[in-house]
Amino acid sequence: MESSRFKTRMSEEGLKSTRQRAEILEIFLNSAGHQNLGQIYARVAKTDPKIGYTTVYRTLKLLTRLGFAAQRKFADGETRYEPIPEGAHHDHLICLRCGKIIEFEDDHLESLQNRIARRHGFDIFHHRMELYGYCRQCARKKSSIRRKG
């Protein structure tokens, strides 16, 4: 379970386990990925209105530092958090109409990146790749109320 890994990691860092941190992790992991702080706070507050926004902010920052969460900023400028999945690195497809965010993995992309980096003498640590457009459903409807991006 993630919550015990979280406790272990906190202990290792000389940090303390608190009810608030446990609740925030719990809620964060059990809700859809790619939410902003306000959304996460709203969920937390619904469960426990005593927990402050600041604590949610600090806990998400901590989760990010300890590798349980990743902070994402897509082209709309909002800061979102997603639980870090077990598997490999992934990138994102983002629908400009409905806001849907889809994660994908692609080995060819990874190797192509390495080839490009080598060509320019770079030693790559990480990357960011986002594809913006219309998802299948939104491409069908041809209305054009765009969001984000």
Next chain:
Amino acid sequence: MESSRFKTRMSEEGLKSTRQRAEILEIFLNSAGHQNLGQIYARVAKTDPKIGYTTVYRTLKLLTRLGFAAQRKFADGETRYEPIPEGAHHDHLICLRCGKIIEFEDDHLESLQNRIARRHGFDIFHHRMELYGYCRQCARKKSSIRRKG
């Protein structure tokens, strides 16, 4: 010349040509790409201290809307502007040590993106791709004072 294209476009939009706008475009085009507002304003102010920060801000926004500039936000969160180059779309390699930003084009990348998008039923309008690591010079030195990213 870009400045006359700029005038034409402004006229088309019912906007007015001003000394300030002309100077800002001039300075923007004649300095290195990928600068933030503060840096651009500093250059403008050196040429003409009467021009206000707000005007530089608004003009860069206008240049972006009219397609003369592109706004970029890399992983360090800073907002930068680059002149929009004639040629094809390009992506970025960013050095985490010295901050160097290199533009690159790669057709394979473009076609791979389309393949990925198709696989997920997306219709792609634009994308963002950034590779973060050490440039050749910084990879040689092995010091580790990281910046951005």
Next chain:
DNA sequence: TTTGAAATTGAAAATCAATTTCATTTTAAG
């Protein structure tokens, strides 16, 4: 060339998310 409505400018103020402060409370090691 003059006129005047509309647009622009620039300083200051407002906004807004992100972050810090600080008094109080809680945790957990000894």
Next chain:
DNA sequence: CTTAAAATGAAATTGATTTTCAATTTCAAA
């Protein structure tokens, strides 16, 4: 238990971006 260190939460601060507004400038029409 004790108690030092850490965490909490409300409020304040920061810093970048954006808006406001009175004064100025542009430019199309007369």
